[in-house]
Amino acid sequence: MLTSVGDAVPSPGSLLLVMLVLAVLWTRRRPAVPLLPLPPGPHSLPLIGNLLDMPTKDMAPTFLEMSQEHGDIVSLNVLGGTTVVLGSYDAAVALLESRSAHTSDRPRLVMAEIAGVMWEFAVKRYAPTWRSYRRTFHRFFHRGAVQEYYSIHLRECKKLLSALLDAPEDFLAHTHRVIGGSVMNTIYGIDVTGDHNKYVAIAEKGARIFSEITAPGRFIVELLPWLAHIPTWFPGAHFKRIARVWKEDILAVRNVAFDAVVESMAQGRARPCMTHSLMEHSGIGGEANISSCDEEHYRDVTGVAYTYALMAAFFLALAKFPETQRRAQAELDAVVGQDRLPDFSDRDSLPYVNAILKECVRWHSILPLGLPHATTHEEIYDGYRIPAGSVLVPNAWAMAQDPVAYPNPERFMPERFLKNGQLDPDVRDPFKFQFGFGRRMCPGRHFALDSAFLMIASILHVFTIEPPVNDDGSVAIVDPRIPFDSALSRPEPFACRIVPRSLAAEALIRAPSLDNVI
Numbered sequence: 001m002l003t004s005v006g007d008a009v010p011s012p013g014s015l016l017l018v019m020l021v022l023a024v025l026w027t028r029r030r031p032a033v034p035l036l037p038l039p040p041g042p043h044s045l046p047l048i049g050n051l052l053d054m055p056t057k058d059m060a061p062t063f064l065e066m067s068q069e070h071g072d073i074v075s076l077n078v079l080g081g082t083t084v085v086l087g088s089y090d091a092a093v094a095l096l097e098s099r100s101a102h103t104s105d106r107p108r109l110v111m112a113e114i115a116g117v118m119w120e121f122a123v124k125r126y127a128p129t130w131r132s133y134r135r136t137f138h139r140f141f142h143r144g145a146v147q148e149y150y151s152i153h154l155r156e157c158k159k160l161l162s163a164l165l166d167a168p169e170d171f172l173a174h175t176h177r178v179i180g181g182s183v184m185n186t187i188y189g190i191d192v193t194g195d196h197n198k199y200v201a202i203a204e205k206g207a208r209i210f211s212e213i214t215a216p217g218r219f220i221v222e223l224l225p226w227l228a229h230i231p232t233w234f235p236g237a238h239f240k241r242i243a244r245v246w247k248e249d250i251l252a253v254r255n256v257a258f259d260a261v262v263e264s265m266a267q268g269r270a271r272p273c274m275t276h277s278l279m280e281h282s283g284i285g286g287e288a289n290i291s292s293c294d295e296e297h298y299r300d301v302t303g304v305a306y307t308y309a310l311m312a313a314f315f316l317a318l319a320k321f322p323e324t325q326r327r328a329q330a331e332l333d334a335v336v337g338q339d340r341l342p343d344f345s346d347r348d349s350l351p352y353v354n355a356i357l358k359e360c361v362r363w364h365s366i367l368p369l370g371l372p373h374a375t376t377h378e379e380i381y382d383g384y385r386i387p388a389g390s391v392l393v394p395n396a397w398a399m400a401q402d403p404v405a406y407p408n409p410e411r412f413m414p415e416r417f418l419k420n421g422q423l424d425p426d427v428r429d430p431f432k433f434q435f436g437f438g439r440r441m442c443p444g445r446h447f448a449l450d451s452a453f454l455m456i457a458s459i460l461h462v463f464t465i466e467p468p469v470n471d472d473g474s475v476a477i478v479d480p481r482i483p484f485d486s487a488l489s490r491p492e493p494f495a496c497r498i499v500p501r502s503l504a505a506e507a508l509i510r511a512p513s514l515d516n517v518i
């Protein structure tokens with residue numbers, strides 16, 4: 001029997017009931033308060049959002065241009081996910097320090113998962129395991145604990161001075177080897193010798209991989225995670241072939257030095273070191289014990305790379321601005337004298353040398369975009385909404401180039417940190433943003449800065465750094481490219497002259513090691 005038209009027309013009561021149900025559902029679906037807007041940013045395209053706006057090279061300068069156009073915080077919608085660039089120090093402190101309980105997570109790093117890097121301390125998610133690792137790290141690297149490593153820094157620094165005297169043209173290689181020696185000795189009790197030490201080479205390779213993996217948007221799989229499941233032979237799966245090679249290198253980073261400590265302990269000839277201490281505390285052998293020492297591997301990988309990049313910036317700055325060292329050398333002569341090398345007891349009496357260290361850290365941002373954070377809760381900042389799960393990118397390079405905080409930011413000017421001959425506490429300290437923020441601030445920063453201070457003070461005390469000379473006798477321009485294409489930035493190779501200040505300085509370098517000096 002067919003239904004008549006009249007039977008198909010709903011009654012007014014039925015319509016009212018349906019409207020009430022829909023109204024209730026809509027009310028529950030809508031927020032009680034209209035959503036605040038996301039931070040401003042470039043115009044977003046349908047479906048892909050700001051995918052085409054995400055830089056793959058010169059990332060920090062590109063993000064700075066966005067901040068100059070849109071404001072301190074810039075949002076980009078990348079295939080439905082929100083990335084927020086923090087272009088000012090105030091915004092970074094407000095979100096990454098004051099609200100660190102909700103902004104200390106890391107975004108998912110798909111390439112790190114494929115390459116087997118997720119055991120690294122720096123990329124672990126914000127969870128109880130990470131907090132346990134940080135407590136262990138703090139035990140060995142807090143401000144008071146790092147004084148135990150002064151003798152290692154002094155010994156390795158003396159090696160650097162001798163190497164610079166014998167072959168100054170290889171200054172970057174010498175510096176890299178000596179920094180690697182300090183780190184490997186501290187963590188694994190391994191004494192680095194020779195120009196091509198395998199442990200330092202492994203750490204360097206690991207650092208390069210880490211820098212590539214953690215660069216925002218470096219690989220398409222970070223934006224399209226489902227691509228991780230395509231086979232290696234599939235068109236466009238080049239990233240998987242890269243990850244397969246990296247995985248082998250990462251295993252070497254993780255295991256080679258650790259296995260050397262295990263072997264030396266089994267033979268009863270292990271030297272005191274951090275890994276030895278941890279293993280004695282937890283027992284020897286097995287995956288669990290490797291995991292207990294993972295944070296030390298992170299120190300191995302990034303500690304060498306960071307301090308090396310910092311010292312490369314020091315040599316570059318002095319070659320470009322050689323007049324800077326005159327005042328430092330006068331200060332060193334007055335405080336240290338001509339009969340010994342600087343040591344850590346001189347540190348508080350060398351404000352200009354300390355200012356040079358601060359300016360090196362500011363002038364060249366080694367981690368231009370830091371490492372990305374992720375929000376675990378929705379945050380409201382300056383009238384804008386930052387959704388849970390957003391990626392937060394602190395543009396440390398932009399903060400270092402802030403002309404309000406640092407007039408003439410492109411110039412190397414240590415005196416900007418001084419007032420009446422002492423460090424000026426009113427000038428923003430670059431140590432507060434160049435080593436990360438909040439609970440994710442690099443716990444190894446004191447170790448790195450101790451090493452850099454001693455090398456800078458010692459080199460300036462016995463050498464003068466000058467730009468190279470052309471064949472016609474004219475002074476060459478030192479202007480190497482400084483790439484911003486990965487997480488870690490350092491100058492491309494360049495030349496400079498490193499000349500002993502005097503015969504007395506040469507004799508001081510050649511003198512027997514001053515192990516008694518602390």
